[in-house]
Amino acid sequence: MEELQPLVQAIERLGYRVTVGDVAAQSGLRVALVEHQLLQLAAASQATLQVSDRGDIAFQFPHNLRQRLQQESWRQQLQLLGQQLWRLLFYLIRISFGLGLLLSIGLFVVAIIAIVVALSEGGDIGGGGGGDSSGGSGSSGSSAPSWGGDWWPWLTFDGPSHPNSERRSLNFLEAIFSFLFGDGDPNADLEQRRWQLMGAYIRSQQGAVVAEQLQPYLDRPLDSSESDLLPVLVRFDGQPRVSERGQLIYQFPALQVTASAADGRSRVARSLQERLWSFSQASRGQILGAIALGVVNLVLAAVFGGLLLLPGVASLGGIVAVVAGLYRFLLVYAIGFLAVPALRWLWIQRKNQEIRRRNRDRQSWADRLRKPSLALGEKLMQLAPWRTQAKIDPDKLIYSGDRDLLDQEFAQDSAIAAEWQTRLMQTDPEEP
Structure with a gap:
């Protein structure tokens, strides 16, 4: 600043x-x-x-004006940096959970097969652990390429979707992402919509409003100082005025002039309405598939944990030893894969309740304008002297950059002469 x-x-x-x-x-x-x-x-x-x-x-x-301005500047910079870092971190988390599900299932399947093969051969598992583990490892090595080759075309990922892009059906990884973390804030463009509605409403009111008329576009009731309207004045170059009865009126001269052919008093939404959060844009089948894979992963984790309790299994090497070392992490992941969406669903229910409450409040504030009280009605009547709407008519221009200057001066002189001629024609001759 x-x-x-x-x-x-x-x-x-x-x-x-x-x-x-x-x-x-x-x-x-x-x-x-x-x-x-x-x-x-x-x-x-x-x-x-x-x-x-x-x-x-x-x-x-x-x-402490300087301190507040400095704090506001740092707050805006940190907020911007935090938003960028959070987008990157959140994207990485979503990818790790989506790929982690398949990796976890694959590790458990290969490790369980290795244990079953070792148990089926009989004998001293602990003594033959090296040979069995190598056999299990060899089995996993031969089966892994075909497993990956069958699934890879299904796991194609085109990157994160953008709000302005056309909505399309989600592939497998995108469906997993959506199931776990949703599809982003449905009100990410709330501030943009707020300003658009406010600007259109002020224009429809011929550039002069009172605080109560802008209340349905805010998130909370206005206090006595009406300080929440200061950003509106800054954005649309508004000016606070005082009526003859001491009422505070907000006039926006820049919004009182138009060159558009459209009617500036067209119908405008009377209140700002936030969109409700949805659990996921994935199809019902994709959500059920994600839940099924999560359950399979959790069951495999339980089975592997049970097999680790058998005599000699913990001493096996190779893939069994690797999965055993990661078991606590994989178990927490398996539980979290189902717990995170469940907790998110509960959070969405509470979030939507708050959105519904704010939408109801805004609608009630808008309804008061349709049937204003006596005091509000008198306040609205004070707007008349401040309301005006000037339209730049293309037929009444005295200068335009796309026309020759001499031609415009000649046309202007001709128009003045024609106007004087009309006035002379309308003047009654003097009586003799």
Whole structure:
């Protein structure tokens, strides 16, 4: 926020309670620029708006203004870095769980076969452990390529899907990912949708609104200072105004001018509605298949653990020794493969309850506007003087960059002459 430093210095010299005129005079910056940047500072530092009995507006900034701005800057940078690192970490976790399921099943199957072969040969397992383990290892080596060759085409992975890409059917690994970790936040674009709805609604209200009209697009009730609306003023270059009865009105001059042929007062969604979380985009068959593989993996882990208790089995080498060394980890993984989706399902139920509550609150705030109370109705009536909508008509242009300047001047002179002629024709002649 280097560009805001002159304003910060001016605010500090003025005692942290300032008006736009105070800061403009102190800093020497343009009034329009100061007004916009003051709103940015107020939003970043959680300052409050104050309105006098004359309708003048002041900003009360906290005395630790620089610290708050520094904390906000670091918070934004750390949040961006954290989001990038989390995407990478989460992607790696999903891949490790998907491939880990197949690897775990393969290890258990090969190790159990090796143990069964060793037991079927009889004799002293402990003494013949080397030969048996080598035989088991050789058996696993001959069967592994064919097992991998049969499954590899099924495990093709095209990378993580993107929100803007067309939805397609999930392959095996993607279905496993979806079963374990879901398909991402359905409201990842919530802020973008929020701003789009707010901008469209303000335009439909001819660029002037009160706080209650923007409430259905927020996540919580507004406090008495209405400070939650400061980001809206910053984004759409809004200006707080005071009506004749002392009501605070927000006017957005940039949204009161349009060159579009569409009607600016078209129907707009009256409230922001969040999407509910879904458990998985995988098909029912894919989810059942993932559950079945998870159960098979858990059963194989239990069988292998039981075989380890037999005399002499723990002394076998080769693949049996490898799986025995990893057994605790593989057992935790087998349990976690089924536990993680179960816990996630419970989390989704609670998350959706919160989303439904917020959606109901926003809808109730929108319903109050349809049937406003007496006080709210009077407040809405105060908007009339501030509402306006100017349309740039292509037939009434005095200059356009795609036309010759001399032709435009000639056309303008002709239009002026025609207008005067019309006025003279409409003037009554004087009576003799």
